[in-house]
Amino acid sequence: MSDSQGPFLGAELSDYRRERYIWYMWEKYIRPVKWVAFGVGIGVGCTLLAGRQQSDSLVRSATYWKRGENFYQGMGFVWDEETKDFKVLYRPLFHCKGQLGSHEAHLIACAPMHSFDEILPYAAIDHDAKALAIPGPFAHDPEWNLPTTINALPGSKPAVIASTASSTSLSGYGTASHNQYKAKFG
DSSP: OOGGGOTTSTHHHHHHHHHHHHHHHIIIIIHHHHHHHHHHHHHHHHHHHHHHHHHHHHHHHSEEEEETTEEEEEEEEEEETTTTEEEEEEEESSOOOOBTTTBOOOSSEEEOGGGSSEEEOGGGSOHHHHHHOOOOOOOOOTTOOSOSSOEEOTTOOOOSSOOSOOSSSSSSOOSEESSSOGGGTO
16 A cells, blocks of 8 residues: 555554544534533532622621620620610620620620610721621511611610610510601500
């Protein structure tokens, strides 16, 4: 056999067929799978990005409180059965060690609203506090139809332990209420 007969004869024929077979397999099986895998990767990436944006939105929409130099993330309001008043349920946005004569180490605590200096937007808290903020909401009740915030009631006085009703709230107790006015529901 001479070289003038072309690449399709003898040993070269098997090399040609091998190349054609590899190309055929690539076109028929591998290329479509590659595009499916690429599509799945794009879909997963978009889903993760959307989830991250939703999580960021929930973190940004939370309530943040400041007391002294420390920042706290409000988790909601809790009704204190002993004092018959609302308190702020919060997370310290720092490592809260116990302090002699003050408090135990804790991750979540509650305090009266008047014990905080101010309410802040997410943008106003420092970088270290932002790193510890988590997305909410922290409660779920499908039948809840009152606002999730509470309003201070005029003329109400906080009590250490409530024994008599002396408030303009619906129950007659407390210095704040989810409702704007007692007469609205009376």
